[in-house]
Amino acid sequence: MSQPTDTPAPPTDEAVHRLVDVPGGRIHLVEQGSGPLVLMVHGFPESWYSWRHQLPALAAAGFRAVAIDVRGYGRSSKPRDVDAYRMLAHVSDNVGVVRALGEETATIVGHDWGSPIASNSALLRPDVFTAAALLSVPYAPRGGGRPTELFAQFGGAAEFYMSYFQAPGRAESEIEPDVRGWLAGFYAALSGDTAPSGGDGSLFFVPPGARLRDGFPGDVRPAWLTETDLDVYAEEFERSGLAGGLNRYRNIDRDWEDLAAWDGALLTQPSLFIGGERDASTAWLADAIKAFPATLPGLVSSHIIEGCGHWIQQERADEVNRLLVDWLTTVHRKA
Template identity: 50%
Template sequence: MVEHRTVDVNGIRLHIAEQGSGPLVVLLHGFPESWHSWHHQFGPLADAGFRVVAPDQRGYGRSDHPEDVDAYTILHLVGDVVGLIHALGEEKAYVVGHDWGAPVAWHTALLRPDMVLGVAGLSVPPPFRGTRPPLATMEERFGGRFYWNYFNRPGVADAEFARDTRTTLRKFFYSASGDAPGTAEGRQPLVDPERGWLAAMPDPEVLPAWLTEDDLDALTESFSQGFTGALNWYRNLDRNWELTAAWHGSVVTSPALYIYGDRDLVPAFPGTPELIEKLPELMPNLRREPLELAGCGHWTQQERPDEVNAALIEFLKGCS
């Protein structure tokens, strides 16, 4: 049975969902999601002998939404994970992240390897810091149309997405899934800054089998405070690049696992396919070849829960 409570962490309050007992596994969601993104993982991981905890990360759901944009840097986000592990009475944990949660998981392992028993990332591969700030790089490459740059315009995406939260989420989840038409490469997330992003997204008449109306209800409720907190994560991309300069060239040394869908748009980002191909050489403790899930889009653990659960349980047990 999943239980809910709030804990004080890193100067804020985080809502968490938890189930099971045993070694701690922290599950970190992405955008635009919540703890609910992991609802297929709680039972299987708990039954496998783990204590499973998924927070609403800062700026999301029932957790605090700091107003200051600067309160959403990667150091704050890693600090939340470190503080959560300690607040739960543990010194170490396995850390698993999807989408934005993956960079938080990878950076937790990079910055605090003493606390990470193993790290798994879904969709977003491990961080290898580039030589230039990411927002400037994408601005130049795509003429300001890449979604990171659109999100960086204060108040713009916030207002677009909040006009009809349920429709926004329905379009997001369908258009980035393995069920949407087109190839991942053909669905690069480029935005017409005048029309907004949602105008070009298909709105399905019937939800994919893995996404229910109850799922949409839970997601919609979690964005009752709007999207600004979540979007502030993107507004720190260049600041994160500056803050992590001391780790340039460093690699994640904790036992690691990477899982992605072959129809996910994120692994199709410029330069990412080449990075994934080289991961076995770049990651000293990658426990297996990157796991590619056929026909799977961006919402990895929701579209393919059985395969993801099996891979995670094998990985977690193999680390112990």
Template identity: 45%
Template sequence: MSTSRMISANGIDMFVTEQGSGPLVLLCHGWPELSHSWRHQLPALAAEGFRVVAPDMRGFGRTSAPQDVEAYSIFHLVGDMVALVAALGESKAIIIGHDWGAPVAWHAALFRPDIFKAVGGLSVPPPFRGRERPMEALAKNGITNFYWQYFQTPGVAEKEFERDVDYSMRAIAYGVDTLFLKEGFGFLGDTTIERKLARWLTPEDQAHVVENYTRSGFRGGLNWYRNLDRNWDLTAPWQDAKIEQPSIFIAGAKDAVITGIIGGKRVSEMERVLPNLKRKLIIDGAGHWIQQERPAEVNSALIDFLKEVSN
């Protein structure tokens, strides 16, 4: 059985769920999620001889949510994982991330190869640092309605999502219509449309997530997006750097993150950044929330990878 507790690390209090013993594996969730997103992975990986720890990431759930927008940079997020490894009494770890957790995992491997001996990313390919800031690149290309832009102004997206947390979570999990906002609508689109519960979520899962976000609000997680340009500035020393550790990438074939022009290119060229890529698994018929939608396939791939790299 998994257990949960609070751990102080990197100046914040982190809520973590953990299970098993053996080599340490950190599981980093994305937006708008919680450590609960890894509920299918904790017991499966623990049963294969690993110590698995899934935190509520900075700004999410029961973990601290600093007020300052700048406290959510990629340096803070990776710093949290470095400090968590130490707080757990370990010196090495394998780190796996999904959605926003994937950039945390990729950058953790990039910044601290002495700690993170292997890395995995779900749904979001490894970092290809472009030649200009993300927001500037969007504007230069005449794009004004991408969801990253909508998330930039504090309070706007928070108000939309917090109006009806249950509806917001149903809509996001089920899959919003587009990542480009339609005229007159927010991220969720037309809220008069009924949003069913995604087939891979139980009413209990939904209630858990809604309860947490009703209490915490959405500000913390949205602040990650408000650091996109800042992260570009901070990562200048790693321009064109490679992640040399053993790595794995898993995504759903129907995930909008990898089917677009930019995402598709990054998936096809990821070996440039990951010279030691052990496996690239694209699961047919699956969408973005891959470890919840298709846990058996994800668990099998992760277990094979973990056994290979922990020997």
């Protein structure tokens, strides 16, 4: 259980924005509530705002809920060098946030890219991150060959989206002339109620000469995404650009090299997985989910939400909140 800290948490009914210093720069965060610290890490292309439904729910349940802007996003630092976005840097940022908040330990929760950032934070710093919840992207130990070489073999003549994102400036030139429109299409393409082809993942393979956005659905809007929500995301990325988020993809080979010592490592802390039935990640990574009894020996529970797509904590906020609170309560009861 977390001990009292020198940095007061805000009242349960108030969310507070702040910037904290970490070794690699500054991290913007939003916190609400008091109690054991729960650090929430977003994915691409999102921000702290993707946890807007979880902050008050976790605070009301007796936790100090903190959602960060990952480096490169929002109001957090945006280093110029591509290799500043390697996994080790994100782990360092998370440790720095915990320390800046006056805490010694935290539970970490991650979605999309935030899920491997969360699992690697727990793997590399088990002294700090005592439990991990992974949303949409399941834990899979490091292994296999160099990622970019493996991805080049996917899809035949079509290009896998992680390969498409590798060259600096390429994806930015597609996205940044119409950030709001691109985001709307990308969110719709991966949402359970608007994904084309039932969310089979075909979007992620780009035919020769095409753009990723050419596979987006037509003018449809997911039920969870209001005009205000889209405005918040668009304004953040219009100000910050997309390079920081895309640079995460551009470090997959560096991560593979950096984490060689953890090849095949198990994540032993108490853990939780929540996936969406209509999320392509659930199908692509089905073997990783089946392997949980071996790879996640501390797994408390695993859930696949029927009809849900990739943006799980926004699509099904009430259900995700219930699962998170139940898990957090169980974990901290045992602590």
